[in-house]
Amino acid sequence: MIGCDCVVCRSEDPRDKRTRSSILVQSPECRWVVDTGPDFRAQCLREGISHLDAVLYTHGHTDHVMGFDDLRRFCEFHKEGLPIHASPSTMEDLRRVFAFAFSGENRVPGYVIPKPTLIEGPFFLEETRIDPLPVPHGRTMVTGFLFSRSGEKCLAYLSDCNAVPEPVLEQIAGVRVLIIDALRHRPHPTHLHIAAALDVAEKTDPGAVWFTHMCHDISHAMVEKELPPGVRLAYDGLRIEA
Amino acid sequence: MIGCDCVVCRSEDPRDKRTRSSILVQSPECRWVVDTGPDFRAQCLREGISHLDAVLYTHGHTDHVMGFDDLRRFCEFHKEGLPIHASPSTMEDLRRVFAFAFSGENRVPGYVIPKPTLIEGPFFLEETRIDPLPVPHGRTMVTGFLFSRSGEKCLAYLSDCNAVPEPVLEQIAGVRVLIIDALRHRPHPTHLHIAAALDVAEKTDPGAVWFTHMCHDISHAMVEKELPPGVRLAYDGLRIEA
Numbered sequence: 271m272i273g274c275d276c277v278v279c280r281s282e283d284p285r286d287k288r289t290r291s292s293i294l295v296q297s298p299e300c301r302w303v304v305d306t307g308p309d310f311r312a313q314c315l316r317e318g319i320s321h322l323d324a325v326l327y328t329h330g331h332t333d334h335v336m337g338f339d340d341l342r343r344f345c346e347f348h349k350e351g352l353p354i355h356a357s358p359s360t361m362e363d364l365r366r367v368f369a370f371a372f373s374g375e376n377r378v379p380g381y382v383i384p385k386p387t388l389i390e391g392p393f394f395l396e397e398t399r400i401d402p403l404p405v406p407h408g409r410t411m412v413t414g415f416l417f418s419r420s421g422e423k424c425l426a427y428l429s430d431c432n433a434v435p436e437p438v439l440e441q442i443a444g445v446r447v448l449i450i451d452a453l454r455h456r457p458h459p460t461h462l463h464i465a466a467a468l469d470v471a472e473k474t475d476p477g478a479v480w481f482t483h484m485c486h487d488i489s490h491a492m493v494e495k496e497l498p499p500g501v502r503l504a505y506d507g508l509r510i511e512a
Numbered sequence: 513m514i515g516c517d518c519v520v521c522r523s524e525d526p527r528d529k530r531t532r533s534s535i536l537v538q539s540p541e542c543r544w545v546v547d548t549g550p551d552f553r554a555q556c557l558r559e560g561i562s563h564l565d566a567v568l569y570t571h572g573h574t575d576h577v578m579g580f581d582d583l584r585r586f587c588e589f590h591k592e593g594l595p596i597h598a599s600p601s602t603m604e605d606l607r608r609v610f611a612f613a614f615s616g617e618n619r620v621p622g623y624v625i626p627k628p629t630l631i632e633g634p635f636f637l638e639e640t641r642i643d644p645l646p647v648p649h650g651r652t653m654v655t656g657f658l659f660s661r662s663g664e665k666c667l668a669y670l671s672d673c674n675a676v677p678e679p680v681l682e683q684i685a686g687v688r689v690l691i692i693d694a695l696r697h698r699p700h701p702t703h704l705h706i707a708a709a710l711d712v713a714e715k716t717d718p719g720a721v722w723f724t725h726m727c728h729d730i731s732h733a734m735v736e737k738e739l740p741p742g743v744r745l746a747y748d749g750l751r752i753e754a
Contacts, residue, residue, distance in 0.1 A: 272553060272585040273562030289554075308550040308579055311514060312531075320515030332581035332610075337550055339574035343514040367609045368574075 271486050278486040285490035285505035289313060290333045291429045291483045293449065295417060299396035302326055304415060304427055310337025317507065321347065324395055327356040328429055329412035330363025338368050342382040351385030357402070357413050358388055389413060398424075403438045405431035408460035416442055417512075425449070425512040426476070429483050432460050434470045445476045447512040449504065452481035454488060464493075471501060480504040513728050520728040527732035527747035531555060532575045533671045533725045535691065537659060541638035544568055546657060546669055552579025559749065563589065566637055569598040570671055571654035572605025580610050584624040593627030599644070599655050600630055631655060640666075645680045647673035650702035658684055659754075667691070667754040668718070671725050674702050676712045685716045689754040691746065694723035696730060706735075713743060722746040 271279055278286050290307030300323035303310075313319075322344040328334055345352045356364060364384075365372045371382045387393075392401045403414035407430045414428035423445040428434065431451055434442075442448065450470060453461035461483060462470070471479045479501040484493075494503045513521055520528050532549030542565035545552075555561075564586040570576055587594045598606060606626075607614045613624045629635075634643045645656035649672045656670035665687040670676065673693050676684075684690065692712060695703035703725060704712070713721045721743040726735075736745045 272556045272582065308553065308582070311550065312554065314514045332578075336574075336578040336581070339578070340514065340550070366611070369608070 274486060276486055278489050281489065283490055285503070287506065288484065289506055292334075293427060294319060295398075295425070297396060297398045297417075297419070299398075300324070302395060304328060305334040305429070306337040306341060307333045308336040311340040313506075314340070314343075322352065324353040324355060326389075326400070326415060327354070327360045327364070328414065328427075329357075329407060329410065330360045330367070331430070334430070335364060335367065338364065339371070339382055341384070342380060345381070345383045346379075348383065348385070351383045353387050354384045355387050355389050355393070355400075358390070359410075360413065361386055361388055401441060403428065403441060405435065405438060406433050407431050414438070416445065422446070426474075428470075430461065432458065432462060433466075434462075439470065439473050442476070443474045445474065447478050447480065447510060448474065448476035449480045449482050451483045452488075452503075453483055454485050456487075464497075468498065468501065476500075478502075478510075480508070480510065516728060518728055520731050523731065525732055527745070528728075529748065530726065531748055534576075535669060536561065537640075537667070539638060539640045539659075539661070541640075542566070544637060546570060547576040547671070548579040548583060549575045550578040553582040555748075556582070556585075564594065566595040566597060568631075568642070568655075568657060569596070569602045569606070570656065570669075571599075571649060571652065572602045572609070573672070576672070577606060577609065580606065581613070581624055583626075584622060587623070587625045588621075590625070590627070593625045595629050596626045597629050597631050597635070597642075600632070601652075602655065603628055603630055643683060645670065645683060647677065647680060648675050649673050656680070658687065664688070668716075670712075672703065674700065674704060675708075676704075681712070681715050684718070686718070687716065688719040689722065689752060690716065690718035690720070691722045691724050693725045694730075694745075695725055696727050698729075706739075710740065710743065718742075720744070720752075722750070722752065 289309035292305045292307055294303045302324040304326045305328055371384055389402050399418045401416040403416055404411050405414050412430050417425045425447045426442040426445045428450045450467050451462045452464045452467035455464050457463045482504045490503050531551035534547045534549055536545045544566040546568045547570055613626055631644045641660045643658040646653050647656050654672050659667045667689045668684040668687045670692045692709050693704045694706050694709035697706050699705045724746045732745050
């Protein structure tokens with residue numbers, strides 16, 4: 271955290287250097303990212319990402335959308351616009367914040383050209399089925415995602431939520447990999463804390479659990495060794511098969 | 513640039529790794545930044561910045577404002593809000609994009625609390641006089657800044673412009689340090705290119721000139737040695753006395 275000299279902020283462990291939460295999903299047919307926070311350009315450069323087929327958004331908070339304009343680089347392969355999947359309220363946030371991109375007026379080569387696609391139920395990206403998972407994040411509802419292939423639940427992504435409602439618990443039960451919000455040890459009004467995230471894991475019995483969106487209360491090395499088997503802390507650059 | 517494997521993008525020279533343009537100005541009494549692009553958090557962490565007295569904005573384009581929410585860390589020392597200086601049109605952009613911060617509704621501790629201050633003429637930050645410099649940046653007018661102390665022109669900052677109008681040339685004539693847009697060798701519709709920036713330097717005769725906002729056409733080591741004496745390329749982390 272800016273201006274902080276706690277042990278985690280001063281840590282030499284690269285896993286304690288966290289940029290804003292996001293994932294890239296590579297299916298056999300195509301690839302997409304979930305969210306484009308302010309670090310999106312730095313993350314793409316770090317991981318050598320040069321092509322995207324779509325972008326999904328969980329919600330419109332600054333730490334999840336402010337890198338949107340850096341999608342411009344991926345638009346040249348999408349003459350009709352880069353498919354942007356977001357709930358109606360998140361799309362409204364994107365349209366307000368990046369008005370220049372959605373107005374249709376700036377069609378200069380090299381500019382970002384979105385193709386807005388509202389999430390209003392399950393949809394497919396090639397052979398991957400994507401179920402939106404509505405979860406509370408403070409006073410707002412945001413979108414988690416369940417990615418399935420051939421009826422198999424491969425990956426659930428719940429980066430920002432302070433609870434997981436019963437219907438979502440049922441939807442993600444038995445998923446191979448669960449990536450879930452676990453901000454810190456103490457409860458927080460808009461994020462799951464570690465005990466609450468473990469409770470979700472216990473109720474849904476995933477093959478593997480990765481915690482994400484941790485704050486600087488969490489020392490990677492110290493906290494990970496206290497977690498139950500099968501539960502780990504994600505870090506920047508982590509690659510997972512699901 | 514994302515997805516680019518040109519010699520500059522693959523360069524091992526750290527001066528070729530450029531984050532978005534911004535400066536921090538430290539006066540004897542206080543300090544402020546000009547612009548908070550998407551890299552603002554990373555830049556603050558890199559430079560160990562833990563305190564700010566104000567923020568100035570040149571304009572509302574994404575590469576100059578999208579790190580605004582990371583100002584939250586600097587707000588705890590400003591109970592009345594962190595002074596944000598911007599032209600009326602730039603402030604309008606900030607209010608639209610970061611509506612949650614300006615609405616007055618989110619006064620949760622730890623959130624960003626701006627104190628909007630419109631730039632409508634010269635103003636002071638303690639003993640430093642700041643003259644706004646209106647310059648064209650494509651179809652819009654943006655704000656450069658001249659910083660003076662005791663009648664001495666210390667620093668002029670023109671990060672984004674495709675021309676410098678005559679009245680601004682007169683205002684900055686003889687400034688000790690000029691930091692000026694120089695995107696690349698070829699002309700560009702919204703930015704100065706190197707020859708045009710050199711022309712401004714010749715007309716205003718500054719003590720030193722630093723080029724900023726370069727794109728990946730510019731290899732630091734190769735281009736700097738072709739520049740006239742007193743003209744250099746800025747780089748991330750550069751410190752200058754003015």
